[in-house]
Amino acid sequence: MATVTFSKATRQYPGNDKPAVDALDLSIEDGEFLVLVGPSGCGKSTSLRMLAGLEEVDAGRIYIGDKDVTDVTPKDRDIAMVFQNYALYPHMTVAQNMGFALKIAGTPKEEIAKRVQEAAEILDLVDYLERKPKALSGGQRQRVAMGRAIVRQPQVFLMDEPLSNLDAKLRVQTRTQIASLQRRLGITTVYVTHDQTEALTMGDRIAVLKDGLLQQVGTPRDMYDTPANRFVAGFIGSPAMNIGSWTIQGRRATFGDASVALPDSVLAGITPDDDGRVIVGFRPENLEPATEGSTSTIPVKVTLVEELGSDAYIYGKIVGSEREVEKFGSGDGSDQVVVRIPPNAVPAPDSVVTVQLKDHGGHFFSHSTGNALGR
Numbered sequence: 001m002a003t004v005t006f007s008k009a010t011r012q013y014p015g016n017d018k019p020a021v022d023a024l025d026l027s028i029e030d031g032e033f034l035v036l037v038g039p040s041g042c043g044k045s046t047s048l049r050m051l052a053g054l055e056e057v058d059a060g061r062i063y064i065g066d067k068d069v070t071d072v073t074p075k076d077r078d079i080a081m082v083f084q085n086y087a088l089y090p091h092m093t094v095a096q097n098m099g100f101a102l103k104i105a106g107t108p109k110e111e112i113a114k115r116v117q118e119a120a121e122i123l124d125l126v127d128y129l130e131r132k133p134k135a136l137s138g139g140q141r142q143r144v145a146m147g148r149a150i151v152r153q154p155q156v157f158l159m160d161e162p163l164s165n166l167d168a169k170l171r172v173q174t175r176t177q178i179a180s181l182q183r184r185l186g187i188t189t190v191y192v193t194h195d196q197t198e199a200l201t202m203g204d205r206i207a208v209l210k211d212g213l214l215q216q217v218g219t220p221r222d223m224y225d226t227p228a229n230r231f232v233a234g235f236i237g238s239p240a241m242n243i244g245s246w247t248i249q250g251r252r253a254t255f256g257d258a259s260v261a262l263p264d265s266v267l268a269g270i271t272p273d274d275d276g277r278v279i280v281g282f283r284p285e286n287l288e289p290a291t292e293g294s295t296s297t298i299p300v301k302v303t304l305v306e307e308l309g310s311d312a313y314i315y316g317k318i319v320g321s322e323r324e325v326e327k328f329g330s331g332d333g334s335d336q337v338v339v340r341i342p343p344n345a346v347p348a349p350d351s352v353v354t355v356q357l358k359d360h361g362g363h364f365f366s367h368s369t370g371n372a373l374g375r
């Protein structure tokens with residue numbers, strides 16, 4: 001087991017005008033499950049491949065434990081990687097696939113058999129050891145790929161979208177299995193995904209990347225409750241946070257007929273660069289029917305109601321939003337809102353429902369920088 005440290009690690013592919021990963025500083029604790037998440041092309045795989053030694057590091061250093069591994073070959077880094085496509089050998093049995101790396105490393109036969117047996121027990125693969133990969137289901141193949149990593153007893157597991165070939169139901173089951181297996185084995189794990197739900201449900205901590213730049217690192221709760229900037233706020237959470245550019249009027253922000261009070265800490269962070277605007281965000285579940293005398297009301301014209309049994313979601317537009325769109329354009333779709341409501345009070349399409357922010361239900365970001373101003 002070991003810590004992992006990226007210190008200003010940078011990779012710029014030849015011919016590209018920007019680094020794929022730009023001065024990444026990230027420390028991963030011993031035994032931690034860290035998820036690297038972000039949209040396609042943000043640099044997740046490049047970061048993982050630099051750690052694996054499969055990609056050059058143009059500047060900065062990478063450490064596993066106290067050892068600088070930046071110039072160490074992949075096979076000497078004491079890591080095991082689980083790839084998206086599993087990369088199983090079709091002509092070998094499950095047992096042979098799982099033991100192959102140990103065989104190459106010259107591990108004695110009895111030791112290989114023992115480790116393969118142990119991994120097969122952990123992964124519920126004992127009955128399949130003599131089968132070839134083609135005679136396995138997708139989920140079983142995924143477990144063999146995990147088994148191949150486990151038998152090596154590495155210091156660090158690296159996983160690059162290991163669930164992407166599974167159907168939705170199996171993916172949910174397998175993500176719980178991988179997370180609990182990792183906790184049982186206690187091996188430091190770096191896991192790459194573009195799926196924020198996977199990140200929230202699996203990671204001890206999450207690191208969000210965008211355009212090669214680290215945006216925020218924190219526990220799933222940190223990322224959800226206190227996103228560092230507008231990007232993280234919109235990326236983490238499903239349905240996504242409602243986010244729009246509002247106009248500051250005195251101590252309030254308005255958008256169409258909606259008006260919310262701005263906390264003092266937010267007002268204190270506004271600068272002339274913000275042009276009298278502020279980014280207002282609120283999660284669908286942080287709204288409730290407006291009460292009399294409410295200081296923050298948002299009237300929503302209902303377009304569609306989605307009933308999910310336990311909850312219902314209203315999709316609609318803020319009343320008066322056409323005035324905003326006329327003035328500022330609707331580039332970021334900020335006039336559209338999603339509101340979670342109890343399933344017993346479903347409104348009709350085209351009706352207007354007035355909601356208010358729950359206590360501390362608003363997130364506010366600088367219009368000029370996108371950085372969080374407070375809640």
Ligand SMILES: Nc1ncnc2c1ncn2[C@@H]1O[C@H](COP(=O)(O)OP(=O)(O)OP(=O)(O)O)[C@@H](O)[C@H]1O
Nearest residue numbers: 013014016020039040041042043044045046047194
């Ligand atoms: N071999 C390469 N040569 C040139 N550019 C590359 C190469 N590999 C990746 N890139 C570029 O580097 C950036 C980061 O790519 P990377 O594969 O790390 O992103 P990612 O976040 O893993 O994306 P995805 O989720 O789509 O796999 C992208 O802009 C990509 O086009």
